[in-house]
Amino acid sequence: TLQHYRPTRALINLEAIKENVRQLKKFLQPNVHIVAVVKANAYGHGDIQVTEAAIEAGATMLAVATPDEALHIRDFFPDIEILILGYTPVSFAKVAAEKNITLSVYSSDWITRLPTDVIQPIKVHIKVDSGMGRIGVTSIDELLDLYQSIEKSNCLILDGIFTHFATADEEDDSYFTKQVDKFKKFIDALPTKPRIVHVANTATMLTKDSTLQFDAVRFGISMYGLAPSPYVKNRLPFPIKEAFSLETELVAVKLLHKGESVGYGATFTAEESMYVGTIPIGYADGLIRRLGGQEVLIDGKRVPIIGRICMDQCMIALPTAYNIGEKVTLLGLQNKEEIAIDEWATKLETINYEIPCIITARVPRIYLKK
Numbered sequence: 001t002l003q004h005y006r007p008t009r010a011l012i013n014l015e016a017i018k019e020n021v022r023q024l025k026k027f028l029q030p031n032v033h034i035v036a037v038v039k040a041n042a043y044g045h046g047d048i049q050v051t052e053a054a055i056e057a058g059a060t061m062l063a064v065a066t067p068d069e070a071l072h073i074r075d076f077f078p079d080i081e082i083l084i085l086g087y088t089p090v091s092f093a094k095v096a097a098e099k100n101i102t103l104s105v106y107s108s109d110w111i112t113r114l115p116t117d118v119i120q121p122i123k124v125h126i127k128v129d130s131g132m133g134r135i136g137v138t139s140i141d142e143l144l145d146l147y148q149s150i151e152k153s154n155c156l157i158l159d160g161i162f163t164h165f166a167t168a169d170e171e172d173d174s175y176f177t178k179q180v181d182k183f184k185k186f187i188d189a190l191p192t193k194p195r196i197v198h199v200a201n202t203a204t205m206l207t208k209d210s211t212l213q214f215d216a217v218r219f220g221i222s223m224y225g226l227a228p229s230p231y232v233k234n235r236l237p238f239p240i241k242e243a244f245s246l247e248t249e250l251v252a253v254k255l256l257h258k259g260e261s262v263g264y265g266a267t268f269t270a271e272e273s274m275y276v277g278t279i280p281i282g283y284a285d286g287l288i289r290r291l292g293g294q295e296v297l298i299d300g301k302r303v304p305i306i307g308r309i310c311m312d313q314c315m316i317a318l319p320t321a322y323n324i325g326e327k328v329t330l331l332g333l334q335n336k337e338e339i340a341i342d343e344w345a346t347k348l349e350t351i352n353y354e355i356p357c358i359i360t361a362r363v364p365r366i367y368l369k370k
């Protein structure tokens with residue numbers, strides 16, 4: 001395994017991921033498949049290791065966003081069903097057939113542009129745009145036209161149909177209900193019911209009517225132990241455990257005298273003598289500059305990042321002179337104190353989904369098995 005010479009690392013708790021999947025499995029109606037959504041390198045957690053954990057805990061299908069993500073996983077998992085949720089170019093069709101990767105289709109024109117020499121079967125799921133306004137058929141005519149094109153095609157097998165909700169994580173369910181009603185009209189219009197009908201993201205499967213579990217649910221954010229919104233967080237039907245933490249160690253400690261400054265622009269000046277620590281993590285690791293002032297944990301205490309965050313390093317205020325090598329936690333627990341991913345999301349005025357995704361590849365993911 002790669003030797004890491006910098007103490008900065010993301011710790012991924014695979015047991016937490018397994019427990020989140022096991023809890024969901026117990027919660028779902030029997031015979032509802034769990035599709036582990038492992039796109040974007042499993043929301044920044046590491047797609048191969050998360051896939052292994054999710055399968056072990058009961059997931060039977062995977063969903064990714066791009067062909068390359070699908071191929072990377074197929075290299076390690078020869079048999080599991082992998083659905084590409086997003087667009088795939090027709091040039092990928094032959095590879096999809098060879099590697100048994102399931103594609104999302106939503107355009108008859110795409111089918112007409114398929115190479116004619118694709119003779120091995122390709123499984124496809126029809127994507128319905130019931131209100132996300134992203135990709136998908138938007139009328140029953142379009143749906144039936146696509147259905148016919150698939151039937152007539154000599155290489156496509158209709159294996160599923162799905163849609164995605166824009167507001168499932170909100171209290172007001174008016175838009176959500178419109179999407180559900182529209183999708184139900186679409187599947188009722190099909191001459192035959194595909195093997196797998198699936199609509200539920202985390203918010204839907206955890207807080208909405210269990211009939212919406214259909215044949216499979218697409219489990220993303222709460223597999224990683226995060227709630228999709230405050231509304232859902234207050235209504236979780238079972239406990240979830242955050243799987244991602246981020247830590248490093250002090251690499252320098254100094255006494256800053258009154259009037260001395262820290263960082264680019266000398267934006268922080270000591271009002272009295274104080275200890276300052278330097279840690280080897282910066283905005284090129286995903287600790288973006290807007291996180292200036294965010295607190296981190298050292299010796300179970302909260303201390304702020306001071307001065308501007310640099311590309312590879314930043315400085316923190318210390319309550320006392322700690323030794324080089326003292327652990328610093330940027331996300332996660334120390335004793336009873338915790339810096340949760342939601343705290344960064346709030347400070348950055350974004351959602352928790354984005355936080356593990358922005359921690360760059362320069363930060364190695366270290367896997368905790370137990």
Ligand SMILES: Cc1ncc(COP(=O)(O)O)c(CNc2conc2O)c1O
Nearest residue numbers: 037085164201202218219220221228353
């Ligand atoms: C089609 C589709 N299905 C399921 C999921 C899983 O949703 P969950 O993580 O809420 O369970 C996503 C997540 N898609 C995105 C998550 O953040 N931005 C997105 O486009 C998705 O795009």
